Amino acid sequence: MGLPSTSVLTIQDLGLPMTNKLLVSTIIVGAALCSAQSQAQEPSTAGGERLFRSRCGSCHSVNMGENRVGPHLAGILGRKAGSVAGARYSKALTASGFAWGEDRLQAYLNNPRQVVPGTTMSVSIRDAAQRTAIIEYLRDRSGG
Secondary structure, X not given: OOOOOOOOOOHHHHOOOHHXXXXXXXHHHHHHHHHHHHHHOOOOHHHHHHHHHXXXXXXXXXXXXXXOOOOOOOOOOOOEOOOXXXXXXXXXXXXXXXXXXXXXXXXXXXXXXXXXXXXXXXXXXXXXXXXXXXXXXXXXXXXX
């Protein structure tokens, strides 16, 4: 089959019967839609891991019992705030009395000092998609 000398290949250039051209067109459109859907679902868990490492990882670990400047975040969803043994907490977070859920984490990561006045956490993640990716990563790491 002789292909055109230009760098653009069209379905007509393939020399296929019309039914095969329709099949090839459908496959191309399907692949484009899958790619667009995949991009719309980003950031993925891998993206969440990358964001966690760059935005949270210097102060927090995802490994149980591995406290750093802040407490480990293994199993954070459903855990009472300020309750990890051996971790350093502000008095405000210890006295907050709430358990970490996804909504609370969204709000806290967006503006920690507004959610818990007096907290020592100073990092804010203003981008909702980034917060969601980090929370999904934490949930996946916790097996929930």
